[in-house]
Structure formats: C-alpha cells, structure tokens
Amino acid sequence: MSNTHQERWTRVKGRLRAEVGEDIFSSWFAxxxxxxxxxxxxxxxxxxxxxxxxxxxxxxxxxxxxxxxEEPLVRRIDLSVRSAGVRPAAMAIRAAGAVAAVTVRAEPSAGPIAINGHSGPVGMPAASSAGQDAVGGSPLDPRLTFDTFVVGRANSLAHAAAKQVAAARRGDPVMFNPLYVHAAVGLGKTHLLQAIAWAGNAGGERRVLYLTAEKFVYGFVSSLRTQTTLAFKEVLRATDVLLIDDLQFLQGKSTFAEFSHTLNAMIDAGRQVVVAADRPPLDLENLDDRVRSRLAGGLVVEMGSFGEDLRLEILQSRVACARTHHADFDVPAPVLSFIAKSVTHNGRDLEGALNRLLAHSKLTGQPITMELAEREIRDLVRPQEPRKVKIEEIQRIVARRYNVSRGDLLSSRRTANVVRPRQIAMYLAKTLTLRSLPEIGRRFGGRDHTTVLHAVRKIENLVGNDVSLAEEIEAIKRELQE
Structure with a gap:
C-alpha cells in the first residue's frame, strides 16, 4: 500500500471526525x-x-x-471484519448519484472468542451451543496485559483493584462486586479489563468472559432472533468473571432489562462482575435507578488524566515494545520529553504520535529529530480544555461555604439556611455542567425538574439585584474551575 493511500486515509478520517464529532468518531471509526x-x-x-x-x-x-x-474516482467501498478464522464479510458501497447501494455477502458464524481460550465456557452443557454462538466473547488484544500497563498516580487504585480481581481463585469470597472503572476516552479502561481476561486465560481455573457493550447487544438480539435466549442467559451466568466494556453504549429497553437481570444474578451468586464506562454509574441516564444503585454499590474507581511523568513512562514503555520488532527504532530522550509535554489528551494520541515516528523511521530510514517530531504530531497537540465540573464537587464546595452538609443539600429540609445553598448548588449545576434538569433533580435527592427550574430562575433573579450574592457565586465558580 502506497504512502499516498495512507495519507488520503488520514485525511478521510479527519473529514469523518469533523463531520460526526470526536465522541462518535471514537466510538465507531477509531x-x-x-x-x-x-x-x-x-x-x-x-x-x-x-x-x-x-x-x-x-x-x-x-x-x-x-x-x-479526497479521491473522486472512488466508486465502491468494501468493509470487512478482522476476525481470526472467519472469512471476512464485505459490505459493498457503490456510488450511484446520491444513493449508495449496499450488498452484504453471507458469512459463517464465528465461534466464541476469549472465554478462557476455549471455544466455549469450560464445562458448559452441549445444549447451550446456540447460546455460545450468540455470546462469543469480544476479541482480546495480546498487547493489553498487566505487564504492559504503566501505573501512575492517576490509575494506581484501578490497577490494584483489577490485579486483585485477576489474582482471585474460584471459591474465594468476592471483595469488590461489581468493580466499576470509569474514565474518559483513551485512559486505559479497556487495557485493564483485557488484562484481567488475559490473566484468567493464563490461569485456566476460572471461566472469564470479556464483552464490549456492542457485543452484549449483538448476542442478546441474536438470541431473540434465533429463540435461544435461555441458552444466552446460561452462558453468561455460568462464567466466573464477567467483564463488560463501554457500558455507555448499551442500547434498547429489553437489553437494559437483560443486563440488569444478568448483573443481579451474577452478584447474588457470588460471581465477579467488572464494568467499564466513560462516566460514573449515577451519570448513566439510560440505566434504571436500580441498576445504577447496584453498580454504585460495588467499588467505583475513576482513572484520571495522565500527568506528564506518566505520559513519559508510557512513551518509554511503548518504544521498548516497538524495539522487539524494530531493533533500530530510536527516539531521542528530548523528543520523548517533547511529546509527553505536548500530547496531553489521552493514551491513544501518544500511541499515534509514536506510530507516526516509527512509520517515518522505517519508510525513509532517516533519524528521528525534534524538527520531525514537531511536524508529525502538530495535529495531536490540542488546546487545553477547560476543567470539567462535577455535580458532586459543586455540592461539596457549596456545602462547605455555607456551613451545611452535603446530606442537607440532598435532604427534604426546608429551613432557610439549607434552601438557599441548595438553590445555589442547583443553579451552578445547570450553568457549569451539561446535565439536564431531570438529571440534576435526581442528583439532588430525587427532586422534580420543575424544582430545579424554579431554583435556577430564583438565583438568576437574585444575582441581578444582589451584588454580594453575585460575588459569592463568582468566587464559588473560580474555586470549582481552578
């Protein structure tokens, strides 16, 4: 494949990212x-x-x-599936004016992947084979193990909890159930879940199943279509460790219900559940309150953004891995420091930066210099985003400033010393976060959205007439955004 084609592909991805937005691009096209x-x-x-x-x-x-x-002569796109042992299914997209005609070739059913390295869970009865086909585990990346996970202050607790889960043996009491890990895109959630799966595969004692939310949905819908839902349930609940990745992508009322039943059955049976998502349980608005409560009842761990020191360690680790296949790949220390300082968004951007340098080194044979690095990664250097404010932080800071407890803000108390701080906290939640009025009401003790709207309008009116209150609120905003 020529460099020209790769360059066009890079530009095409840039067009897609610009059209659909970063979140959708990361979810479906990354x-x-x-x-x-x-x-x-x-x-x-x-x-x-x-x-x-x-x-x-x-x-x-x-x-x-x-x-x-990018290339007007293109009239057709074939989209295939990268699955070991499976003949790729192609999707043909042909240009015909404004209409794209789509054809799909039939493909054989793929067997389960990543269930303790077997074609299905160990000891599963033969009657469940249809369920196994429906819920074959998601593929595992051999690079995503505990050995390659770089630990720092931002992820040390999540890493320790994941290691604890991976080290447990069948029959041991479950310490954290469920273990719920949340973080923004590219901070290592998937790495940790797959590391647990690989550790389970290596041990061979426990049945470990790793599923993305999309695979869970696919398996459940397939079981409905083929009338094998009982087999689907059996396969899931016969696992010792169930790992669900990207829970925020779970879709469909019936799928939510099935996930809820599976979660309850696994926890009640003392089987380990590990979940990863891009936000904490209480922020997953599509989930039922009972499911949120069950998820929040385990160990909820946030993985924070990487500091510069951790980014540098990650880069050094990735360079060392690359050298096992490309012995002459050399990145000077000042260049690595420059990348660690400049590429701050997430780990995937760090990987992308190194991949560009590796490609340049292999294709041109020229040494990697600072000038080259500055040129190759300039589109990965993103402006610092304003700090995201969380409702919990607003409640904590407002409660401290007005000498009440966070529990008071969430309670039904109507005394003046509680009502005003509560209204201020609701007002700040509406103006400083993207949460909806119903979501804010739920986070303030299950209040109706009209109560939140009244509080917001009340504080807006007061701020326009009360200079001292306006100054107080601005001071709280500054403290929240520092």
Missing part, C-alpha cells in the same frame, strides 16, 4: 483500518461484525462521500 485501494475500490476493515453492521446501516454513504472528497 478501529477502522485501511486494507488497500484497487482501482475505484477502497477496502476497509473493522474488528467486529456488529461494528460493520452499524456503520453499514448508519454511515455507509458518509464514509463513501468522505473518500470521494
């Missing part, structure tokens, strides 16, 4: 790869059939249009 370009056909691949199906249904024309924006 794992799409260019396989080749033949005449008027572009061959792309994704790691799962669910991902292929979703892109086919929702973004087929957009992907084709972005390619045609």
């Amino acid at each position: 794992r799409m790869e260019l396989e080749g370009v033949d005449s008027d056909t572009v061959r792309l691949s994704v790691p799962t059939r669910f991902l292929k199906s979703w892109i086919q249904s929702h973004y087929a024309e957009r992907v084709l249009a972005c390619w045609q924006g």
